[in-house]
Amino acid sequence: MVIDRINFLKDAINRANYEYYVEDNPTISDFEYDKMFAELKQLESENPLFISPDSPTQRVGSVSEKFFPYKHKYRLYSLDNTYEYEDLEDWYKKIVKEYGPQELVCELKIDGLAMALTYEKGIFVRGVTRGDGITGEDITNNLKTVKAIPLKLFEPVDIEVRGEVYMPKESFEKLNEENLKNGEKLFANPRNAAAGSIRQLDSKITAKRDLSMFCYTAILTGNVENPPKNHYDSLMYLKKLGFKVNPNIRLCKNAKEAVEYCKEWDEKRFSLDYATDGVVIKVNSFAVQQELGFTSRAPKWATAFKFPPEEVTTKLIGIEESVGKTGAITPVAILEPVQLGGSTVSRASLHNFDEVGRLDVRIGDRVYIKKAAEIIPKVVKVIDDEEHYKLPEYQPPVKCPSCGSELHIHEEEVNLYCDNPDCPAKRCAKIEYWVSKDAMDIDKIGPSIIEQLYNKGFAKTPVDLYKLSMQDFMQLDLVKEKSAFNMYNSIQESKHRPLSRFLTAFTIRNVGKETAGVLAQEFSTLENIQSASVEELSKVEGVGEIIAQDIYDFFRKPETVQMLEELKSLGVEPALPVQNISDKLKGKTFVLTGTLQSMTRDEASEKIKLLGGKTSSSVSKNTSYVIAGESAGSKLDKAQKLGVIILTENDFLSMIG
Numbered sequence: 001m002v003i004d005r006i007n008f009l010k011d012a013i014n015r016a017n018y019e020y021y022v023e024d025n026p027t028i029s030d031f032e033y034d035k036m037f038a039e040l041k042q043l044e045s046e047n048p049l050f051i052s053p054d055s056p057t058q059r060v061g062s063v064s065e066k067f068f069p070y071k072h073k074y075r076l077y078s079l080d081n082t083y084e085y086e087d088l089e090d091w092y093k094k095i096v097k098e099y100g101p102q103e104l105v106c107e108l109k110i111d112g113l114a115m116a117l118t119y120e121k122g123i124f125v126r127g128v129t130r131g132d133g134i135t136g137e138d139i140t141n142n143l144k145t146v147k148a149i150p151l152k153l154f155e156p157v158d159i160e161v162r163g164e165v166y167m168p169k170e171s172f173e174k175l176n177e178e179n180l181k182n183g184e185k186l187f188a189n190p191r192n193a194a195a196g197s198i199r200q201l202d203s204k205i206t207a208k209r210d211l212s213m214f215c216y217t218a219i220l221t222g223n224v225e226n227p228p229k230n231h232y233d234s235l236m237y238l239k240k241l242g243f244k245v246n247p248n249i250r251l252c253k254n255a256k257e258a259v260e261y262c263k264e265w266d267e268k269r270f271s272l273d274y275a276t277d278g279v280v281i282k283v284n285s286f287a288v289q290q291e292l293g294f295t296s297r298a299p300k301w302a303t304a305f306k307f308p309p310e311e312v313t314t315k316l317i318g319i320e321e322s323v324g325k326t327g328a329i330t331p332v333a334i335l336e337p338v339q340l341g342g343s344t345v346s347r348a349s350l351h352n353f354d355e356v357g358r359l360d361v362r363i364g365d366r367v368y369i370k371k372a373a374e375i376i377p378k379v380v381k382v383i384d385d386e387e388h389y390k391l392p393e394y395q396p397p398v399k400c401p402s403c404g405s406e407l408h409i410h411e412e413e414v415n416l417y418c419d420n421p422d423c424p425a426k427r428c429a430k431i432e433y434w435v436s437k438d439a440m441d442i443d444k445i446g447p448s449i450i451e452q453l454y455n456k457g458f459a460k461t462p463v464d465l466y467k468l469s470m471q472d473f474m475q476l477d478l479v480k481e482k483s484a485f486n487m488y489n490s491i492q493e494s495k496h497r498p499l500s501r502f503l504t505a506f507t508i509r510n511v512g513k514e515t516a517g518v519l520a521q522e523f524s525t526l527e528n529i530q531s532a533s534v535e536e537l538s539k540v541e542g543v544g545e546i547i548a549q550d551i552y553d554f555f556r557k558p559e560t561v562q563m564l565e566e567l568k569s570l571g572v573e574p575a576l577p578v579q580n581i582s583d584k585l586k587g588k589t590f591v592l593t594g595t596l597q598s599m600t601r602d603e604a605s606e607k608i609k610l611l612g613g614k615t616s617s618s619v620s621k622n623t624s625y626v627i628a629g630e631s632a633g634s635k636l637d638k639a640q641k642l643g644v645i646i647l648t649e650n651d652f653l654s655m656i657g
């Protein structure tokens with residue numbers, strides 16, 4: 001019967017959505033998914049009577065004239081909040097005095113938009129914004145496009161669920177990049193982007209935005225057997241029904257453990273892919289919750305701890321002009337030390353001198369600084385009060401702070417450059433880059449050692465490192481025999497790194513780690529690259545004519561030729577390429593994206609190469625397969641657009657056997 005097939009497909013697709021968007025653990029390939037989706041759509045168009053509201057085809061969206069107000073059946077309260085741990089402890093003490101020690105549930109407070117979702121017999125029937133807590137707006141059609149929201153629950157219950165719709169940070173960045181390209185307005189933060197996306201009258205636009213939702217409150221409106229008796233169990237129950245519940249919830253025994261949770265996440269929050277501005281702490285027991293009740297605006301059994309802001313002000317006490325390996329001079333803000341996002345900050349990025357001019361940063365200014373995940377803090381704004389205008393305007397340097405040479409602006413670039421090949425700062429930066437993790441990975445040699453080696457005349461170039469003896473290291477300040485041995489040794493160990501690392505370390509113009517990897521893969525040996533023509537080089541993926549010319553020119557410079565000869569005479573040569581163990585994947589190009597479970601991406605590309613295949617960093621029509629791990633991003637989108645076959649990790653594992 002056609003209805004059986006429709007039901008089968010509906011369930012299978014809803015299950016796949018759940019695995020992908022709620023559990024982050026897809027078990028079928030996008031190809032299978034698309035095939036089932038197409039079949040369901042076909043069957044429904046032939047049998048329109050069988051289209052039901054829980055069908056995944058109903059997620060595509062429609063256009064509304066306006067949103068209608070909807071009065072909430074159960075009021076959405078706000079939460080009292082505090083920035084002080086002490087307030088949290090006081091709140092707990094008051095409860096303990098009356099009801100004895102209580103378990104507390106800690107949850108990250110997601111910086112998104114609160115929603116109330118209604119399900120009847122397990123089917124999603126209505127989604128309403130928080131509004132003022134009493135009346136919101138019915139945006140059911142828009143919420144249907146959010147794939148983390150189940151259209152049909154695993155149990156046919158009547159329930160109202162609350163949660164927070166949010167936009168992952170990565171999707172927010174991507175959306176802003178696109179808007180910038182199209183000359184559209186930029187969103188200030190992920191929360192604004194989520195708000196702008198969820199209240200679109202055309203829900204097809206909402207569908208295109210990558211929104212998700214964490215759920216945190218369950219109100220059972222019908223009868224169920226063994227309803228949850230405390231908040232923690234109700235969260236587990238929501239999970240069981242198919243909702244996405246934040247994985248970082250914790251059941252704490254007392255306020256002390258809750259404070260620890262807050263401290264822990266104040267530090268770790270920047271590593272998350274969504275914005276969180278604090279922690280919600282709730283009394284676990286429903287019985288005690290009921291006893292405690294509400295004030296006029298907030299429950300007495302819950303409170304929120306707010307993280308200190310990610311943006312703070314401090315005084316800019318100087319601008320350091322730092323010389324990079326290419327000779328580019330970059331300004332770095334030196335700050336009066338200030339606490340920001342759990343650490344003390346005394347330096348911040350100013351990008352380049354154009355940015356300094358744009359911000360009108362002057363030494364002595366009070367400035368706003370901001371921290372983002374794993375990125376050094378940056379100066380975002382100057383407080384332009386009266387004091388600011390009394391300060392002298394900052395003048396970019398005209399001479400190199402290291403060697404005093406006159407600085408130049410290179411064509412079509414904003415940076416100032418020191419073009420003196422013997423500039424000490426530039427030479428040290430080159431050696432620093434040579435030993436860095438992405439290049440030759442000589443981990444025992446740090447910036448201060450390099451400076452000493454340079455100043456004592458022991459190492460003026462990276463090549464000189466390989467001429468050093470243990471005795472040379474012993475002559476440096478504060479270096480004892482053991483560390484001298486370690487330094488010497490870590491240099492010796494780097495003599496036969498893979499070709500890709502050599503190519504990175506050479507600092508060829510426009511050739512970074514990625515391109516170096518592709519070149520090494522394509523040409524196998526240094527000799528092959530050296531003798532390659534511009535035409536041959538430009539055929540390599542990601543290497544256009546300009547980069548090809550840069551590479552070609554680099555290998556013909558007399559100083560390059562001399563460097564390579566010297567390295568060779570010192571026994572420093574790339575390791576021979578690993579021999580393929582089979583040709584199973586010959587002629588196939590793979591692109592890896594997202595996080596894999598059973599191996600790292602580097603390990604996966606190693607496997608592909610051993611089987612004769614190739615990997616690339618970008619998706620094009622020449623890509624044979626995209627292997628998509630967890631939280632795969634724009635590469636996956638591009639693969640879908642180009643119709644490239646997408647493999648899950650399991651698909652890939654069974655392909656390579």
Ligand SMILES: [Zn+2]
Binds near residue numbers: 401402
């Ligand atoms: Zn210089």
